[in-house]
Amino acid sequence: MKIRWKLRMAAAQREVWTGAQLRRLLADKAGLELSAASVSALLTKEPTQVKLSTLAALCTALECSPNDLFEVDTTPVEQPVRPPQPTAAPKAASSGGRSMPPL
Secondary structure, eight states: EEEEOHHHHHHHHHHHHHHHHHHHHHHHHHHHOOOOOHHHHHHOOOOOOOHHHHHHHHHHHHOOOOHHHHHOOOOOOOOOOOOOOOOOOOOOOOSOOOOOOOO
């Protein structure tokens, strides 16, 4: 599965071109104070995770939905075919007189 982060495009479509502009919008419209470095990272890098509260604030500030901020490709990834693994034969009873549990 691939996830594509589209915050920069969503912001540009709403005439938000800089991190400073986005930071002001987040503070004014959504009440979220983020550092300049955090906003810059959101705009320039694909995050590995985003808090739901941050996602909600971005949607509020940009007047958009989460679908505008990222795209999920759910196309199944083709897995390499592996040869079957041989199974081990059950062991004989141990010296304690106990047998192996059923398989």
